[in-house]
Amino acid sequence: MRTDDLEPAGDAIREIRRSGDMRVPVRFTGDDELLAAMDDKVREQIENVARLPGIVGAAICMPDAHWGYGFPIGGVAAFDPEQGGVLSMGGVGFDISCGVRLYKTGLSEAEVQPRKSELADALFSAVPSGVGSEGKIALDVDGIDEVLRDGAYWAVRRGYGPEEELELVEERGRVASADPKEVSNVAKRRQRAEMGTLGSGNHYLEVQVVDRVFDEPAAAAYGLALGDVAIMIHCGSRALGHQVGTDYLAVLAEAARRYRIPVPDRELACAPIGSPEGKRYFAAVGAGVNCALANRQVIGGLVHRVIGQVFPGQRPRLVYDVSHNTCKLEEHLVDGKPRPLYVHRKGATRAWGPRHPGLPAPYRDVGQPVFIGGTMGTFSFVLRGTERSAALAFGSTCHGAGRAMSRKEATRRWTADQVVAQLDARGIALRAASRRGVVEEAPGAYKDVETVVDGAHRAGLSAKVARLRPIACIKG
């Protein structure tokens, strides 16, 4: 990406001044090396976002930004309904509320290593994964409506995880804006057998070890210590979210035409926040968020059962559950005044700083936990939200390593056997539904997650707390 005309605006922060029909400046975060390696399309897309009606503050790229659908993945933008703000499907994507949940198992690496294979087999068997996989819960349309209204509460009611976990899920397990009526029957029927499934692609379930602590007080608040074994779950709203995205891409494309919104890229299909189409989309996205929260809660319940079987008497404890493809109504300061804004985070994680009123009590002094997944063979990170992020990026940070290479290129470079051997040499047990998926997700196909996390840390979007090393990985 061209970077010579970006203006320094702080450590690991660069900006493009507002010009022409841009309504706000563009802000990039991350070190120069990451910015230079980004595709030119990232810049083109984030400049287009800066042209959308009602955008406030800045259009912001996270350090892991890459070329997306209208919005860059790793893009954040907030819209004011009183300034003609819009809701855009590209700012949320197809996998609504895809996110990461982290459990502390209460076990040490010394306890788990001798039984790692048994644990990996049990997790792979308990959590359905891969193309066409089905969960053990069969629902009719009315049953799906309950999921869409109640989110993680629905799953806890059915015995998936303890009630005290709900406090530790973003939105406390459920968003109130959800309206199942705004989700099509096709979307609901597609979800009938998919609750509690992992999916495929970059979704995974990993057994990890805390191998470095950067911030002792925050790690202690999150209950994490060196040598602890954790379980990280990365997945989203499954077929229901995909179909909501599909359905509303057409609705919002038509709305953009009807309301004569000057959309620089048709992928930015959008509708005014207060329009019937905008209201319907926001209610449907809320339903998608609840579906994802319920899905991760079900998988969390399955993790509880597996740990209880393999290590009798052991109970995992939820650290937190974050989402990274969302649009949420939040209050933020604009020109020093609090405003209700619709914050789009496409491939970006909400990261509230200390003392934010929305945080659960145990984390109020240190900030919200944020989980950054690496690749199958590299570290993942626990970060914490910072106060500075509120001013820089509406309380947001990065979400993952970001791909450095296309899936096709990965299949040209490696074979499944090579990737499995590589992981085995690093002490990582892999269980996967698809050999091709293994190659496409090869660790070498991703950017260096540490560079991304360091960029977010230096820019002040979030602060490093702990590093997690994978010892077993379940892939779809």
Add this chain to the structure above:
Amino acid sequence: MAGRASTFDHDADVGVRGEGGTLGDAFCAAARAMFSIMVDLEGVRGTEAVPIECSAPDSELLLVTWLNALLAEADLRGMVFEDFDASIAEGRLRGKAWGERLDPARHVRGVEVKGATLTEARVVRAASGYLAQTVVDV
């Protein structure tokens, strides 16, 4: 099925491309390219036919609508499709998809496609007839 199916590089996801003598053939080849991401189609039998109808105001949106309609039908029926037929006139597509129930024990699985996007969407006349392409989110 007439037409040539292929995939092309995209940063995070995969581009699907169909080329054929008619617009319908190009759409069918793009569909085959999309399903080849999900399952190795060599092992899939076209024993069951599913009718598909859709419409859109322009050809790029029609391509995306067709691909998304196929994804939804495959998911609802627990199937994977390997062969296609499509006739297109005045923004309306009438077609069929042939496939069978997905069997993880027999079929070689790839990765799920979440949806067809408008990224890099192009439907144009080409030397050999028509080219239809777009990027799918995986």
